Amino acid sequence: MTKDEQQLEDEQLSLKLFVVLTRALEAVKKEVIKDIKSYNVNLTEFAVLEFLYNKGEQPIQVIGKKVLLASSSITYVVDKLEEKGLLERSACPKDRRVIHGRLTEAGKQFMDEVFPQHEEAMAEIFGNLSKEEKEQSITLLRKIGLYADSM
Secondary structure, eight states, rough: OHHHHHHHHHHHHHHHHHHHHHHHHHHHHHHHHHHHHTTTTTHHHHHHHHHHHHHOOOOOOHHHHTTTOOOHHHHHHHHHHHHHHSSEEESSSSSSTOOEEEEEEHHHHHHHHHHHHHHHHHHHEEEETTHHHHHHHHHHHHHHHHHHHHO
């Protein structure tokens, strides 16, 4: 096989990987959204609640960055969660310009109830993979993501 043929084969394999990865992501995302909608919140709201549930009180800007939301969008999501009584804002005692978000008691109770169900749903979605395959997938996907980020 010539160098040009090897390069062409590698390019075609990369395109196939992209298509397979995209289709897999869409299929998984569809099932995740179905699971999360059963808790009467949307995917973004759940991502914020899950982040605060696992990390505790955080600056609103940090929440937005961690769940990949623009600052205008995180404000909207926080407003909605506040209206539902699941989250509250508080000024940072050290810097009044920084606003923190934290789960209310109702928010904590909500996550105490639904998070174990969500974990079970995730285990079911990835149930066709062994522990080793899940670990390999995490390693490979992280490698792909870090490389793409560095470009």
